[in-house]
Amino acid sequence: xxxxxNDPSRQSWLNVPEDSDFPIQNIPFGVFLTRxxxxxxxxxxxxTAIDLGAMHQLGYFRDIPLTDDxxxxxxxxxxxSDGKKTWRLVRNRIAEVFDKNNPELQExxxxxxxxxxxxxxxxxxxPVQIGDYTDFYSSKEHATNVGSMFRDPDxxxxxxxxxxxxxxxGRSSTIVPSGTPVxxxxxxxxxxxxxxxxxxxxxxxxxxxxxxxxxxxxxxxGEPIPVAxxxxxxxxxxxxxxxxxxxxxxxxxxxxxxxxxxNFASSISPWIVTLDALEPFRTESPAQDPEPLPxxxxxxxxxxxxxxxxxxxxxxxxxxxxxxxxxxxMYWTMAQQLAxxxxxxxxxxxxxxxxxxxxxxxTPDSYGSMLELSWAGSKPLSLPGGATRxxxxxxxxxxxxxxxxxxxxxxxxxxxxxxxxPAPASN
Amino acid sequence: xxxxxNDPSRQSWLNVPEDSDFPIQNIPFGVFLTRxxxxxxxxxxxxTAIDLGAMHQLGYFRDIPLTDDxxxxxxxxxxxSDGKKTWRLVRNRIAEVFDKNNPELQExxxxxxxxxxxxxxxxxxxPVQIGDYTDFYSSKEHATNVGSMFRDPDxxxxxxxxxxxxxxxGRSSTIVPSGTPVxxxxxxxxxxxxxxxxxxxxxxxxxxxxxxxxxxxxxxxGEPIPVAxxxxxxxxxxxxxxxxxxxxxxxxxxxxxxxxxxNFASSISPWIVTLDALEPFRTESPAQDPEPLPxxxxxxxxxxxxxxxxxxxxxxxxxxxxxxxxxxxMYWTMAQQLAxxxxxxxxxxxxxxxxxxxxxxxTPDSYGSMLELSWAGSKPLSLPGGATRxxxxxxxxxxxxxxxxxxxxxxxxxxxxxxxxPAPASN
Numbered sequence: 011x012x013x014x015x016n017d018p019s020r021q022s023w024l025n026v027p028e029d030s031d032f033p034i035q036n037i038p039f040g041v042f043l044t045r046x047x048x049x050x051x052x053x054x055x056x057x058t059a060i061d062l063g064a065m066h067q068l069g070y071f072r073d074i075p076l077t078d079d080x081x082x083x084x085x086x087x088x089x090x091s092d093g094k095k096t097w098r099l100v101r102n103r104i105a106e107v108f109d110k111n112n113p114e115l116q117e118x119x120x121x122x123x124x125x126x127x128x129x130x131x132x133x134x135x136x137p138v139q140i141g142d143y144t145d146f147y148s149s150k151e152h153a154t155n156v157g158s159m160f161r162d163p164d165x166x167x168x169x170x171x172x173x174x175x176x177x178x179x180g181r182s183s184t185i186v187p188s189g190t191p192v193x194x195x196x197x198x199x200x201x202x203x204x205x206x207x208x209x210x211x212x213x214x215x216x217x218x219x220x221x222x223x224x225x226x227x228x229x230x231x232g233e234p235i236p237v238a239x240x241x242x243x244x245x246x247x248x249x250x251x252x253x254x255x256x257x258x259x260x261x262x263x264x265x266x267x268x269x270x271x272x273n274f275a276s277s278i279s280p281w282i283v284t285l286d287a288l289e290p291f292r293t294e295s296p297a298q299d300p301e302p303l304p305x306x307x308x309x310x311x312x313x314x315x316x317x318x319x320x321x322x323x324x325x326x327x328x329x330x331x332x333x334x335x336x337x338x339x340m341y342w343t344m345a346q347q348l349a350x351x352x353x354x355x356x357x358x359x360x361x362x363x364x365x366x367x368x369x370x371x372x373t374p375d376s377y378g379s380m381l382e383l384s385w386a387g388s389k390p391l392s393l394p395g396g397a398t399r400x401x402x403x404x405x406x407x408x409x410x411x412x413x414x415x416x417x418x419x420x421x422x423x424x425x426x427x428x429x430x431x432p433a434p435a436s437n
Numbered sequence: 438x439x440x441x442x443n444d445p446s447r448q449s450w451l452n453v454p455e456d457s458d459f460p461i462q463n464i465p466f467g468v469f470l471t472r473x474x475x476x477x478x479x480x481x482x483x484x485t486a487i488d489l490g491a492m493h494q495l496g497y498f499r500d501i502p503l504t505d506d507x508x509x510x511x512x513x514x515x516x517x518s519d520g521k522k523t524w525r526l527v528r529n530r531i532a533e534v535f536d537k538n539n540p541e542l543q544e545x546x547x548x549x550x551x552x553x554x555x556x557x558x559x560x561x562x563x564p565v566q567i568g569d570y571t572d573f574y575s576s577k578e579h580a581t582n583v584g585s586m587f588r589d590p591d592x593x594x595x596x597x598x599x600x601x602x603x604x605x606x607g608r609s610s611t612i613v614p615s616g617t618p619v620x621x622x623x624x625x626x627x628x629x630x631x632x633x634x635x636x637x638x639x640x641x642x643x644x645x646x647x648x649x650x651x652x653x654x655x656x657x658x659g660e661p662i663p664v665a666x667x668x669x670x671x672x673x674x675x676x677x678x679x680x681x682x683x684x685x686x687x688x689x690x691x692x693x694x695x696x697x698x699x700n701f702a703s704s705i706s707p708w709i710v711t712l713d714a715l716e717p718f719r720t721e722s723p724a725q726d727p728e729p730l731p732x733x734x735x736x737x738x739x740x741x742x743x744x745x746x747x748x749x750x751x752x753x754x755x756x757x758x759x760x761x762x763x764x765x766x767m768y769w770t771m772a773q774q775l776a777x778x779x780x781x782x783x784x785x786x787x788x789x790x791x792x793x794x795x796x797x798x799x800t801p802d803s804y805g806s807m808l809e810l811s812w813a814g815s816k817p818l819s820l821p822g823g824a825t826r827x828x829x830x831x832x833x834x835x836x837x838x839x840x841x842x843x844x845x846x847x848x849x850x851x852x853x854x855x856x857x858x859p860a861p862a863s864n
Contacts (some may be wrong), residue, residue, distance in 0.1 A: 016665040049754075090603065105649075108827070114630065141568075141610060142549060142609050142610050144608075148692060157810070168692060169627075169632065170625075170627075170634075170688055170689060170691070170693055173625060173634050174688075174689055176689070176693055176696075177605055177693070178605070178606070178608035178693040178694050178696055179608055179696065179700070181569050181571075181606055181783060182568060182569050183568060183569050183658075183783070184658055184782075184783055184784050186658070193659040193782055195781035195782055196661070196780055196781060196782075197780060197781050198600060198601060200596075200597075207597075207600045207730065208730075209730045209731070209732060231610075231611055231613070231702070232620040232701075232861060233861065234623070234861070252809075258781070259596055262597060262601055262603070263602075263692070263693075263694075264595055264597070264692075265690070265691075265693075265694070266574060266603055266604070266605035266690075266694040266695065267605050267692070267693040267694025268692075268693065268694075269603075269604055269605050269606065269776075270777070270780070270781045270783065273606070273781070273783045274659075274781040274782050274783055275658070275782075282596055285442050298854055299683060303625065303634065303635075303636045304636070305636060310713060320678065339465070351697070353623055353624060353697070353699050354622035354623060354624050354682070354697045354700070354701040355611075355620055355622055355623075355702075355861070356608060356610070356611055356697065356700045357610040357611050358450055358610065360608055362610070373526055409745070411712070434659060434660065434661070436732075436781065
């Protein structure tokens with residue numbers, strides 16, 4: 011089935027500001043609370059939110075096999091379960107309805123009043139109920155930087171890294187949408203030159219610039235997903251800030267990996283941009299040497315050219331862009347991650363989320379965490395107005411943005427914006 | 438509120454075989470499929486399964502504030518959300534109804550036919566929809582054994598181990614109930630003296646003897662649970678077999694912890710035995726030296742005396758008991774685990790599951806994994822009939838059992854029984 015929704019020449023009768031992340035070629039999916047306090051599934055064109063539940067009730071999707079309540083839900087899980095063919099039919103139909111040459115809804119004032127909302131009238135929610143969340147560690151530059159700082163610059167990459175898309179399980183219960191503030195965590199840390207840990211607020215709270223993909227039901231337990239089919243089970247992507255407490259992490263993570271240093275919060279952008287919408291921005295991933303084992307081998311363009319940036323905004327201060335990176339720097343592709351994750355028969359469900367790992371590029375201004383930008387605190391970042399940072403301070407707001415652009419077409423993710431609040435009193 | 442259901446002198450009008458794990462003082466909770474293909478929440482006395490959904494519809498719980506459909510569900514999550522007071526009211530009422538001096542249901546033949554099932558007429562399901570699953574690593578003997586084999590016998594325990602109930606996140610999607618067979622996983626391993634990994638079936642598939650506790654909604658994100666209150670948020674326990682592939686684990690686990698070596702399967706016993714039912718079997722946990730940080734300090738009896746054993750049954754062979762251990766050997770208590778897990782504000786929901794980690798005792802016959810029993814393959818186990826094992830072979834069945842006993846009262850968990858099937862063809 012062709013992805014008619016991607017036609018770059020199509021224009022919408024809805025206003026799309028210049029440089030908007032959400033032209034009619036995007037059609038992302040999200041969940042929002044309307045001005046009438048109704049939860050619904052929706053999409054967005056320009057700065058207009060579109061209630062897909064209302065559109066479905068009004069018959070706009072009558073030619074697509076969908077259950078009556080598929081969009082009147084508080085998560086996209088069931089819609090995602092319907093599979094790639096249905097996602098395409100729905101995106102193609104939305105493109106058709108909002109095409110400037112289509113009068114159906116455009117000229118039906120009563121329907122428009124029911125279906126359309128200004129973005130500032132609604133409240134975005136988590137788009138999926140996340141069953142399991144996995145985080146990968148797939149940027150070679152990030153893994154090399156961390157290995158150089160924490161272990162040995164001459165053997166920064168561990169022996170398994172070039173053979174395995176290394177990943178580990180994270181916590182779903184504390185994944186929150188853009189706009190939800192996050193508290194600095196308390197925890198155990200080991201002071202320098204001491205053998206006795208102390209308890210208190212983390213002194214090294216950090217962001218990690220990541221993206222995350224969301225899956226559909228992919229396999230039965232015991233059955234692997236071949237790498238060549240893996241993308242069929244990826245619904246779309248979001249921006250992902252994997253909050254980290256480096257001092258807690260350092261003390262706790264050997265031998266079973268990060269735990270409390272990560273599970274106090276992770277933040278995502280609320281609109282899931284489909285893999286279909288990203289299709290025009292396919293690009294090659296970095297050459298892999300040594301060649302991976304056969305179950306991980308791919309040819310062709312298996313990554314996406316997505317520009318990413320991070321702004322840091324001190325309390326009451328001006329935004330400073332402290333990192334510019336790109337999703338295409340990832341050494342391991344999403345398909346390789348999903349094939350690896352299931353090669354042992356691990357079951358993947360609709361609404362599972364898989365983080366890329368910190369996306370660092372080759373240059374110091376492309377490093378995707380304060381840990382790398384300040385080189386473990388040894389190189390303070392200068393901010394406008396004379397402030398400096400090695401890690402994050404209370405009141406800081408971190409904003410991540412991402413978009414693709416080529417030949418006049420821009421498809422973006424909006425932002426994930428999070429303010430860091432002080433730690434709760436610890437006793 | 439007193440736990441009337443625990444009255445040791447009470448007898449039931451239902452038959453309870455001698456040495457049953459399920460006297461009227463147990464009253465565990467589970468989910469089952471009836472002979473009429475209805476999913477319901479139930480309990481068990483002796484070898485009789487009791488349909489709590491049917492009992493509720495017939496008015497047996499009319500004096501307890503419960504929603505109409507609380508037991509007509511495919512998971513216990515909502516009932517667990519109702520909180521400890523409700524759990525107690527329901528257990529007390531079940532004890533009352535099945536007391537041999539109570540004629541209500543005993544003498545109502547039509548109701549009995551609706552409510553009661555032989556255990557062999559029903560099919561046990563997963564008792565909860567598990568949101569997040571965490572595995573701890575809280576047996577000092579197990580951590581010491583593993584550290585001795587994999588790292589250094591002279592520094593077997595890592596520096597953090599005596600200060601932190603070390604834990605890591607696991608995968609919920611592949612937790613299955615007793616009776617569900619498990620496939621040997623394929624994966625990457627590094628052959629001895631090689632630098633090139635190979636792909637194929639794991640050669641070191643292992644069980645881990647654990648128990649797991651199931652939580653109720655415990656906190657808001659950002660708020661810790663004090664150690665003194667933590668047990669209020671624990672609904673009950675199950676037996677837990679944390680299947681492991683040691684060769685995959687060895688190659689993948691540095692630096693972010695075990696991943697595919699664990700997430701191909703974990704198996705649980707289907708009846709959740711409440712913390713209330715275990716109350717008579719409280720015992721002290723091992724002395725903790727050094728004293729933990731204040732947020733982890735406890736006094737009194739914070740563990741439970743639960744005898745555990747593992748049988749190995751080769752295909753067509755006789756069962757051999759290869760391990761006898763006890764839950765009381767755990768160095769860190771469940772309350773300490775839950776207080777630690779939330780000290781950074783991590784949110785805990787109803788139906789979350791937390792594994793103890795492998796429960797090894799002080800003597801070689803109490804080690805809770807093949808890894809330890811065969812000392813990494815160097816000491817083969819002898820089985821009846823002349824067979825030997827270092828790790829598990831295809832067709833082997835592993836059965837874990839657990840029970841408490843004192844002064845004529847026995848409260849048990851039944852079993853978690855799982856057959857290991859061959860790996861799928863790998864290409």
